[in-house]
Each structure stands twice: as structure tokens, then as C-alpha cells.
Amino acid sequence: MDYNYDRKLEINEWIITTRWFYMVAVFLIGILGNSLLSLFSLRSSFFYIGILLLLFLISNAFLYHYLTLIKKTGSREKLRLLSIWQIVLELIIFTSIFYLIGDKPVASVFFFLPIISSSIIFGIRGAVITALISAALVNGLFVLEYINVVFRFLTDQKSFLREEILELRQATFSMIKILITSNFYLVIAVVSGYSSKLLLRREQRLIIQTAHLLEEKKQEEKNVEKLGEDSAKLAKHDRLIMNINEQLNKKIKQLENSEKSLFRAFSDLQVARQLADKEKEKTNAIISNFVDPIIVIDKDSRLNLINPAARQMFGFLTADIGKEINKSDNYSMINFKSVIKQDFTVKTSKDLKAPLNEEELVINFANQELTYKVITAEVVDVRHEYLGVMKIFYNLTREKMIDKLKSDFISIAAHQLRTPLSAVKWIIKMVIDGDLGKLNEEQKKMLFKGYQSNERIIGLVNDMLNVSRIEEGRFGYAFVLDDFSDVLNIVMESLENQIKTKKIKYILNKPGNLPKIYFDRSKMILVLQNILENAVKYTPEFGKIEVTLALGSTFLKVRIKDNGVGIPEKDQSKLFSKFFRADNVIRMQTEGSGLGLFIVKNVVRKHGGEITFDSKEGIGTEFVFTIPLEKPE
Incomplete structure (x- = not known):
């Protein structure tokens, strides 16, 4: 995969697409701005501006068509030419506008756009070259115009009129502004070029690291598969040994009847014992060669x-064999602290909310913190008689590191996106509100669609940041005594227009004496907003949403029920997972990130409550969660 080629292809496509918006805005500024009279003083007209706009539209459409051909052919030379023509087109258009527009200092600002585009495509060298060309064009054109004004002032016999002096003074001030602005071209070129270079290096490092981690994960999966095969062999050998023991018992009985049988049985016993010893040696060899720790405890609760x-990881000694282990909590690793010499921490099955036979252990070994998943499995013979337990350790260190790297990447990407998205939001809002000139209805409609799309991306970025904070333990909570009904009303007011549009019937059942309870107001708004937005989004027109608040002795129970599309049974087990969306809502092509319910579950649990749901596809869904009345610990 050629990362640089793909990156430049995406950047060119992005510049062509965004140019439809900002170039039209630039032309509108030229026509509708305060300098409209200056346009006509230069013998320009709407006809010339229209011709220039038409040429731009044709040129940009040609560039888009050329980009489509490059995608099919994969030509890198054509992509390089397209990148150059991108900058050339902008320089030609902005130079023409600079020549036609009356307010030159305002027009000189437009040249920042091709400089920034060059920094993204070509890096710092391309940005500096574009900055120098822009400065030369702007200063050259204005100097010619300024010389013309000075010449008229010197040759005009009435040049000492107040108006003529003011015009020369204004032109001088404009030239100073343009000189200052053009000096900033080079500054912006260096800063944006260097920033683009840093971002490119960071992206490349992240891609290389991700590839290495994926390769390591594949290797670990192979090791796990091999462990399963070795375990199967171990069980097979164990069954073989048990069969041999049964045969030995039969031979012993036959020895009681005759000396001949005794001699023959004795020979067979010797052979069988040799075979058993060999199998035992094989079994011990298999266990000894496992790279991860294995501990076997017999039926008398003693180390076997x-x-x-x-031995190496926990510092076991030979004298430890035969020591008794407390069997509470299914021989939890906490019970081994009296035997194991190394310091370690244990997350029990209760802490992990996992089955009783699973635990998580963290230990420092060889100056490295290692994380293991500990599985406790019963050992039984062919007659299903209990022989003891085996504790199998599975190394989760790399998986934990991979999860942390993914979380770090999401957090960095979300933070990097948040600022430019907010800037785009306010710029579009200013244009829609008419701060940069009056727009017609079609233009407002198009910009509003862009504003809504930007809002959706900001929502996704916020969800990603919330998930990152939850996973890192930085999702701070402030539990105060507050009114739950007030929070519910705030969320319902934000959804009021959608409910009216779809003509959904909203029913609220709550007790008359609902007391204030302890919760984090902003986090509880997130919970209600995610659940109720889903209910409104996936409930058809003329549907029904019912919210019931029930007060218990120690908690508040909240039920939110709808008669929407429901959740397929095969998807219900993954409903609270990150980035998960059910198949039926994906087919509906509705918007969503798949992060909302993951956030909801974590917030409810942090409050000390629980959340459950009941759903049938095509009938509807009911979510039920509880919030303790007292302040969480």
C-alpha cells in the first residue's frame, strides 16, 4: 500500500470539493462586499465577474474529472501535475479577483488559501514557493496601480485638491497593508508546511506501529491455537494412562489365581509401567515447554x-510441592499469596464481572509489568471423577498494550479534529447568518446541510473523546443532590421538534412526590439523550414512547419503552459494545456512531446502578436502568 499516494489523492479530492464552497464565497465577497463601487470604477461589471466565475466552475469541474481518471489509472505523474494545477488555478483566480476588486487589502488575504493548500500537498518547500509567487503577484499588481495613482497626482493640474490628496493617502495606506499581509505569506507558509510535515510523520509512525502490533497479535493467536492443540494432546494422554491403569487392575486380579498368570501379569505390568512412565514424561514435557505458567492442584487442595x-514467574520452590491451598473462590490467586514470593495484584471474577473461573493477574517480572488471564479448569478422568484443578495463564500484555494504543490514537485524533471542526462550524454559521453578505435561499440551504454534517461529526468526536476518557478513568463525575425530572424535561425539550414532526405520542408516568437524588447532571443528560434519541429515531410515525419513573426504597427505576423497529436477537449480546450497530438500523441508513449505549452503560454503572433491556424485532424495545437514591461511593 502506497500511503503517500493515497494521502495526496485524498487531499486533492478534498481541496477540489471544498473549493466549490469557499471560491463561491470569495466571488460573493467580491460582488456584494463594501467594494462594489470600486469594481465599476475599474470598468468591471457583473458580466465580467460572471465570466470569471464560469471559467472557475469549468476549470474546477475539469480538475474533478481529471482526478477521477487518475483514480482509475493510478498514475502518480498525473497526480503530481494535478496538484500543481490546483495551486496554479487558485493563484490565477485570486489574481484576477485582486485586479478587479476595489478593496485590495481584503483581496490580498485570499492568497492564504493556495499557500495552505500547497503546504498540505507539497510540504514546506511548496508552501514557501507559493508564498513568494503570491507576494510577487500581489505587490506587483498593486505597485503598478499605485504608480498610476502617483503619476496622475503629479501630472494633474488640480492634484492639490483635497480629494486627490485623500486618494493618494488612501492608496499609500493600502500599499502598507498589502506589504504587511504579503510578509505574513512566508510566515504562514513555514508554519503550515512544518505543521503538515509533523502530522505526516506522526501518521506514518502510527501506521507502522499498528502494523507491527497486528502482526504480533496474529502470532499470539497462533500460540493460543497451539496451546489448544497441546491441551487436547494432554487430555488424550491422560485418558490413555487411565486405560492402562484399568488394564493393570485386571492383570492383578488374574495373578491371584495362578503363578503362571502372576509371572505373565508381572511382565505385562513392567511393560505397562514403562509405557505409563513414558507417557507421563511426555505429559510433563508438554507442560514444561508451555511458555505461560501452569499450576495443578490435586483433589486434596495441594500443589501437585x-x-x-x-516457577520462574512466581518464585516457587521444590519444597512448595504438596503445600495446601485454600479453595475459597474457586482457588482464587489471592489464596496463593502465602506461597508465592513475588508481589502481584489480582482482579477477581467479581471485579471483572466475569465467570467464576476467570481472574486477571498483574505482576512485575524482569522489569516489565505483565498481565495474565487466569482460567481455573477442573481435571477429571474418563469416569468423570474429580482429580483436582488446573490453573492456566494466558498472557494478555500485548492485547492490553494494543487496546491502549488504539485508545490513545482515538483520543489524539479526536482532539486534533475538535478545534478545526469548531472553526468550520462558526465560519459556516457566520455565513448563514449573513455576516459576510446576504445569501439567497438555495445558498442558505446548501450551507445549512454542511453545517448539519459538521455538527454530526462534532458529535462523533465528542463521543470518541468520552469513550477515551471512560477507558482511561478520566471521565470525571460530580455527584450532587439534583432534580431528575428537571433533567428529563431538558432532554425532552431538545427532542420536541422531532417528536412533533413524526407525530409520536409521548407518555410520562411519574410519582407526585419524586425527591431529589444524587447524580451527575451532565452525565445523566448523556444517558437520557442517547436512549431517548434512539427511541425517537427508530420509532415510526404515529408511534408511541412511554417513560415511567418508579421510586424504590433505595433506588429510582427508569423505564423507557417504544414500539420502534426493535433489536434482532442475534445482535442483542453486543448491544453495549463500542462501535456496534444492529443490522436492521444499518439497512435503514440512519445516522449513528455505535458509541452511545457503551457510554450509557458506563455512566449508569459509575452511578452505582444497572441497565437492562428487553426487545423484539419489529415490536419495540424497553430499556430499564436504576439510580441509587444515596450518593455513590
């Missing part, structure tokens, strides 16, 4: 077998 990896 410890492989070398466990």
Missing part, C-alpha cells in the same frame, strides 16, 4: 505440579 514458567 508447577511448570518451569510458573
